[in-house]
Amino acid sequence: MAGEKRAPRLHVDGAILGYKRGLRNQHNSVSLIKIKGCDSKEDVDFYLGKKVAFITKAADGAFRVNWGKVCRHHGGNGVVRCRFRRDLPPQSIGGRVRVMLYPSRV
Structure with missing residues (x-):
């Protein structure tokens, strides 16, 4: 407890806002995500290409993961x-x- 080291956290939390939309249509294949601590278009550059995990719990108690990827910014915020x-x-x-x-691009 006192001497144990915890593994570093390798993720940042995000919230699902919805789908990319037009005036009369929505694109279900593109989801909009707000990343915690990312507040400008310049901040988004670090996250381009990073993997995104949507985690759900199945009826049998197992966890299921749907993987995605950050492809570009959406607006300036x-x-x-x-x-x-x-x-x-x-x-x-x-x-x-x-x-x-x-994956890291550094």
């Missing part, structure tokens, strides 16, 4: 567009995701 392997369900809007700090 730190919201990003992400593409997931399987489109996020509508129930996920308002839910949480983990934005992984890898």
Whole structure:
């Protein structure tokens, strides 16, 4: 307890805002994510290409993960567009995701 070291956290929390939208359509394949601590277009540059995990719990108690990737910014206030392997369900809007700090481009 006192002498144990905890592994470093390799993710940043994010919130699902919804889908990319137009005037008369929405693009279910592109989700909008607000990353905690990312408040400008310049901050988004660090997160481009990073992996995003949407984690759910199945009926049998197992955890399921839908992986995605940050593909570009959306506006100027730190919201990003992400593409997931399987489109996020509508129930996920308002839910949480983990934005992984890898792969690194440094």
